[in-house]
Amino acid sequence: MTTPDSDSVLAEQLLRFTRRVHRIQKRHIEQCGIGVTPAQSRLLRTLACYSSPPRMADLAERLEVVPRAVTTLVDGLEAGGKVRRVPDPTNRRVIRIELTDDGREALRKLRAARRSAAEEILAPLSGGQREVLGDLLDTLVDGVPEGRHG
Secondary structure (H helix, E strand, O other): OOOHHHHHHHHHHHHHHHHHHHHHHHHHHHHOOOOOOHHHHHHHHHHOOOOOOOEHHHHHHHHOOOHHHHHHHHHHHHHOOOEEEEEOOOOOOOEEEEEOHHHHHHHHHHHHHHHHHHHHHHOOOOHHHHHHHHHHHHHHHHOOOOOOOO
């Protein structure tokens, strides 16, 4: 059973671990040399999830940010040739965002950088520990206590 003090320790450990993960991922993204920020990387990954070019509002909703933040990210990615704005075929007032060939290549490099970062982060763990961690993370992400799934 946990106590309030042990929960505080766990919360601090989670925050420190999250900062470490972000630092390592940022370094690996920078090392892959594609010139995108972690936030732009997230937008590119999100954009790749759509079967057709989404609207800015769709991206903002999925990323859980304000539309203005998406505009800033798209501006930077468009300047770098990773995305382009295209008119909606059915409503000329709507602009959609699509990946360019450079954007797809950047995604390929980003995936490799993320795998490399994950390998570095998980290196201290054995296979069994990784499996337990995966189960624990699933429980935390789902927000359902173990044994109460489905």
